[in-house]
Amino acid sequence: MLGDINPAVLIASLMVASVPIILAAIGELVVEKAGVLNLGVEGMMIMGAICGFVTAVATGNPYLGFLGGAVGAAALSLVFGFLTQFMLSNQVATGLALTLFGQGLSSLIGQGYNGVKPPLTGTVPLGPLADIPVLGRILFDHDWVVYFSVASIAAVWAVLKYTRVGLILRAVGESHDAAHALGYKVIRIRILAIMFGGAMAGIGGAYVSLIRVPQWTDGITAGAGWIALAIVVFASWKPWRVLLGAYLFGGITVLQLNLQAAGAAIPAHYLSMAPYLITILVLVVMSSGKGRASLNAPAALGQNFHASR
């Protein structure tokens, strides 16, 4: 039975399956590194999915579609930014509300788009590279977003580790009072981080509606935003571990689909449950190593900043 599954195809498809999670998670990682906990990732993703879909259908250009998704989700994240950074609302509650709002709004915008076919995004033509046996199928036969997602991990890692911008961002997430005392603009930096997180979640959402599925239905992101949030914790706020976590989750998702297709004796419901169950298990194991994971969390995560203190 397992012999029916081609490992090369499996790896190639897990890379595709992980893209939305990678993008949303790396965006959220930056947001959390700046000390903001935005639980509205799911809402921003689905806004990205519908805005990207509508833009792509309207313009016939999938690239503009991704841009539209990024802009739509970033606009939604700005609502979160305004409420939490200027009105000092509770970040957890506002984030949850953002998800509900995003789901409702996307469903409204999506009226009349059910069953519509979006313009197709092709694979990046890498010529002879794609013809290399096994490796070509795994590495060189993908659409551009797959490469973009890996590149974004590398970029975030490098920026956080080597640049002054990254250092300031981490400093703001570590202690906003100290950063303020040194003269850094805490609110402005956090708003920018929130918008970056929104845009990345939006691109991830657009990937679901434009490439992975590709069509529009309500609730199309199906909890990917929540998984992205979990993966940031799983990665203990380290960019490359986001990639690992997302591929792990994507791998299990693809594997269970393949197992279902191959007619495994396990009921399909249990298989569909597996990726989520394993994510919970991994999170529990990670956090039980006393303090290890929690020590790497940005110290000011989830705390609102008010300059008069």
Add this chain to the structure above:
Amino acid sequence: MTGQTTRPELLAVSGVTKAYPGVVANSDVSFSIKEGEVHALLGENGAGKSTLVKMIYGLVKPDSGSMRLSGAAYAPNEPRQARSSGVAMVFQHFSLFEALSVAENVALGMENPPKLRDLAGRIRKVSEEYGLPLDPDRMVGDLSAGERQRVEIIRCLLQDPKLLIMDEPTSVLTPQEVEILFKTLRQLSAEGTAILYISHKLEEIRALCDEATILRRGKVVATCTPRDRSAREMAELMVGATLTPPERGAKAKGETALQVSGLSVASPIPFGTSLKNIGFSVAKGEVLGIAGVAGNGQDELLLALSGELRTAAGTLSIDGKDVSALGPNDRRRAGLVAAPEERLGHAAAPDMSLVENALLSGATRQGLVKNGFIDWPATRSFAEGIVKDFDVRTPGTHVAARALSGGNLQKFVVGRELSQAPTVIVINQPTWGVDAAAAAAIRQAILDRAAQGAAVVVISQDLDELLEIADNFAALNEGRLTPPRPVAGLTIDEIGLMMGGAHGMEVAHHAH
């Protein structure tokens, strides 16, 4: 530091006023500092020292008045501008990032930092030049308070400041570390760097400063040369009243009330200090003072004593009964009350009223809950009693805890614990951030409870306070407690050594 009269003026502040809603923080403040001068800014909490230096550092904008730096008009809009004009500041709190390395912390305080690798080299060089050795690759969270301060000072020195502002720099240092700091400051002053030194420790100011400006309620009330004045004279200028030291009643030593032995527990706080084999006993009527530089296990010791942190069986007993396994409420029932350092969020729930806050810790011993129902009238009169007995200035007991000023809330939370007729009292930093009059009242109340037969453990970083009220003295150093010794006859050198000396820093200065 002679011949300073011939030195040119560096900073002149004239007629600066800054008002916040409901309070005038600075009113028409004028003073000036010459190049290379060590200038003290003296005043009680709330006298407006912090607001004044924040204006000089560009964090706050004055409502009116002007400043001149080296003869040119000076009005910084943000710290960046202040730094590029040659003004640097060492903060009392809030300016280091624990999870970042020393070099990263230094880089964050600079305008155009070099590459981290070059910066690390410069940190090593400058820190050795000034006798403040520092490893640029270490996490700040792992450093002692004294070392953290070195990070801040080095951060300033790398920018060749003309004026260095120091906000209460010695509050976290051992006496030996203070000596080293003073040597560094004198060296800087001799090189022509002016230092604005904020403190309320008068002996230090007499030892270090050339000139002093004394603030009271936002106004300059006097300027003087500290060497020519006694500490008492300056204190009275600061407070605007004569001070009376607390009286202690005569007392006979009773039997042991609190016995701690072999207490070891891991810290629940990130970057905290674990307690290692702590043992001491406190008799009825005795005040045990526990000193130590911040972050040497004070918070953990309070948690272990209050019951928020459970410890191994047999490590803790009250009146001979083992209470190691009991939680805070059961320990209260057994007679132990505790007041932690953090007033808002630990000792008091910020958004709850004083009545509700009185209930939170007083319910058990005062019998404020009957059959699961809260006896509000009794709770209200308990809270009103605290407000009256401890002179808490508040519009009423219905106001939220966060609405009280720091000193008033401190009086309330300490008063709440002392009002419960306890047999054992544990207090961490009883007068932290409290003005002199309120501090004296709190110390007097503690002594009164001891005179009535309570065993008292006072954990504090204020040595003068401990020497004033404690019968026995011990020090926490990296989670270990020295054996308690009677306060009478202790010298300041012995105390410094008990607190851990200067963490191996002496060598660095001998080279000079």
